Amino acid sequence: MHDFLRNLPKVELHLHIEGSLEPELMFALAQRNGIELPYDSVQEVTDAYHFKDLQGFLTLYFQGMSVLRHEEDFYDLAIDYFKRARNEGVMHIDMHFDPQAHLQRGVPLDVVMTGLLKAKQEAEQTLDLSIGMIMAFLRDRPAEEALDVLEQASPYWQILDAVGLDSAEQNNPPAKFAAVFERAKQLGLVRVAHAGEEGPAEYIQEALDVLDVQRIDHGVRCLESDEVVARLRSDQTVLTVCPLSNVSLKVVNDLRDHPLPRLVAEGLKVTISSDDPAYFGGGMLANHIACAEAFGWDEAVFRQLTRNAIEEAFVSPSRREALLARLSSV
Ligand code: ADE
Numbered sequence: 001m002h003d004f005l006r007n008l009p010k011v012e013l014h015l016h017i018e019g020s021l022e023p024e025l026m027f028a029l030a031q032r033n034g035i036e037l038p039y040d041s042v043q044e045v046t047d048a049y050h051f052k053d054l055q056g057f058l059t060l061y062f063q064g065m066s067v068l069r070h071e072e073d074f075y076d077l078a079i080d081y082f083k084r085a086r087n088e089g090v091m092h093i094d095m096h097f098d099p100q101a102h103l104q105r106g107v108p109l110d111v112v113m114t115g116l117l118k119a120k121q122e123a124e125q126t127l128d129l130s131i132g133m134i135m136a137f138l139r140d141r142p143a144e145e146a147l148d149v150l151e152q153a154s155p156y157w158q159i160l161d162a163v164g165l166d167s168a169e170q171n172n173p174p175a176k177f178a179a180v181f182e183r184a185k186q187l188g189l190v191r192v193a194h195a196g197e198e199g200p201a202e203y204i205q206e207a208l209d210v211l212d213v214q215r216i217d218h219g220v221r222c223l224e225s226d227e228v229v230a231r232l233r234s235d236q237t238v239l240t241v242c243p244l245s246n247v248s249l250k251v252v253n254d255l256r257d258h259p260l261p262r263l264v265a266e267g268l269k270v271t272i273s274s275d276d277p278a279y280f281g282g283g284m285l286a287n288h289i290a291c292a293e294a295f296g297w298d299e300a301v302f303r304q305l306t307r308n309a310i311e312e313a314f315v316s317p318s319r320r321e322a323l324l325a326r327l328s329s330v
């Protein structure tokens with residue numbers, strides 16, 4: 001099964017590139033940029049990664065990314081993850097990034113974009129790995145700020161695959177960003193949003209109704225509403241489920257209690273992603289292996305979930321065909 005899962009042409013629809021920052025690179029970048037970290041060793045960093053909830057994680061996530069200052073830091077961050085992912089058999093990644101988390105620290109959008117785009121280009125030219133770009137807004141910050149970032153990003157509208165919505169979900173409902181997502185729609189940008197991770201099933205409904213999203217990131221709490229499940233099933237809206245993330249952030253107590261098998265049994269369009277692999281115990285391969293062990297899934301289930309991800313990935317028609325062909329050959 002491990003060999004099969006490694007060879008499976010995996011497609012990751014939900015990955016925060018800042019959440020792929022491994023402690024080793026965090027230290028290297030801190031040293032390069034003369035930044036003091038509140039840790040003395042890699043071990044101390046990983047020891048700190050025991051989270052009570054999403055907010056507990058977000059605090060360390062924002063602290064960790066403070067080492068990213070220059071174009072080459074963003075390039076190193078992204079290319080490091082792309083190479084690791086490719087070695088695990090990943091063929092495509094739709095990458096979220098959080099401009100506001102960098103703008104707040106005085107790092108201009110151009111610095112972030114130039115570094116990330118250089119890594120994307122290199123991955124696509126040399127690694128046979130395609131990369132989608134999702135510019136995410138921090139939902140615990142004011143909507144006006146998000147709108148301002150969207151306007152600032154005008155030189156990049158053409159190369160963005162989507163805008164997203166992430167960070168602290170509770171008490172930051174999708175409707176808060178109605179105007180931002182309306183503007184994104186007007187610009188012809190695809191929209192996705194985190195919903196139903198820590199927040200209730202109604203937030204999934206609201207993201208669909210008010211933000212007109214094409215994809216729900218996480219969405220596991222949809223099972224609390226028959227109405228929401230029925231809608232997701234009938235529209236075949238893709239859910240980007242992140243099993244090890246949900247365990248780390250105590251959305252579930254144990255992977256064996258995870259609702260993934262029920263989501264699949266309900267006929268929903270489920271996919272598997274890693275979310276923040278440096279913080280949650282591993283990347284795409286680790287997430288797949290953990291699911292195989294926890295749920296006893298056979299190859300057919302993983303093939304179906306991979307097919308779902310390929311169908312929904314932000315790729316060209318020819319790349320989608322190539323990925324489907326590759327899936328048929330394993
Ligand atoms: N930002 C990075 N990871 C996140 C997650 N799991 N949920 C919400 N925002 C995030």
Ligand code: ZN
Pocket residue numbers: 014016166194217275
């Ligand atoms: Zn996420």
